[in-house]
Amino acid sequence: MAILAIDQGQTKTAALLLSEEGEILGTGKAGGASHYKDGLAKASGMMQEAADMAIQDAGLQKEAISQVYGGIAAANWPDEIEMLQEELKRRFSVQKADVVNDCVIALRAGTDSDNAIVLCTGSGMNSAVFVNGKLELVYNNYIDFYDQGSEGLSSRALREIFQSHMGCGPYTSLTEGMKEYFGIDDMDRLMLAFYRNQLPKPLKDACEVVFQEANKNDPTALEVIYEFGKSISQYVTGAVKRFQIEPAGFEVILSGGVFKNSNPLLYETVCSQIHRKYSNIPIKQSFYEPIIGAALLAFDEKGAKDDDAHERCKKEACARGLVRY
Incomplete structure (x- = not known):
């Protein structure tokens, strides 16, 4: 089963598909959006577009996704977070979807x-x-x-x-x-x-x-x-x-x-x-791009921050150029 990580800001939307062992299977991108400024339909559509690209890059089907972790612009308050979590569950047909503000994944990517x-x-x-x-x-x-x-x-x-x-x-x-x-x-x-x-x-x-x-x-x-x-x-x-x-x-x-x-x-x-x-x-x-922070937060729920999945994810992020400098 695969983990879908999403980073959505006003400028761009990025997606990663990862194995539970930390391997980056596919990457995708789409235009930026904010559910607050552009409406939920557009924001969700951009996430779908980026995810579809990552799924295609990985050579998998949508059904392979078991979990979604999203750092999403304007996910500011509990009602907004709940709305976005439900939308991700619906959009990707999963039982588990976590949403935080996009600045939270940027923090995790940095330390x-x-x-x-x-x-x-x-x-x-x-x-x-x-x-x-x-x-x-x-x-x-x-x-x-x-x-x-x-x-x-x-x-x-x-x-x-x-x-x-x-x-x-x-x-x-x-x-x-x-x-x-x-x-x-x-x-x-x-x-x-x-x-x-x-x-x-x-x-x-x-x-x-x-x-x-x-x-x-x-x-x-x-x-x-x-x-x-x-x-x-x-x-x-x-x-x-x-x-x-x-x-x-x-x-x-x-x-x-x-x-x-x-x-x-x-x-x-x-x-x-x-x-x-x-x-x-x-x-x-921050060394890593924020999308890596979404992946690391998903792995944080499964094990210690220095376990093999975390380390493999970081290594592959460097290999794929998912770093800020």
């Missing part, structure tokens, strides 16, 4: 530690906290709008160019970059399109403009990245304080596409802001 927190910064942003092996917190809707991953970073940049346009902020090359990206030359039209959610291109992808201008040392672009990093670091320091965690034994995992950017400022800002309060807390980038 074997029982005490850890992840800043998962992709299209949106979320953070999960494990204490003594128990999932104690997922921030969910408590994440500030302007901290929401690449969308939040882009929103911060747009806020700055609006301020610049009104004479309340300095000139910034972000202005022309954003106008060119969205194909809107008139600032009033751009501002209205933003606030009315009518932008002609994805807001999340506009963050590339921010990093491009930061690489040219535009002061405003650099400040946007710095303030973003400073803000999201508070989710880590807040968790340490809330759960009275010993920092030296608590790992901080950084994951998500925004942290893959070659510009060092975001990573360095997050590290420095955390270390200003807790200088002995270890921080590292």
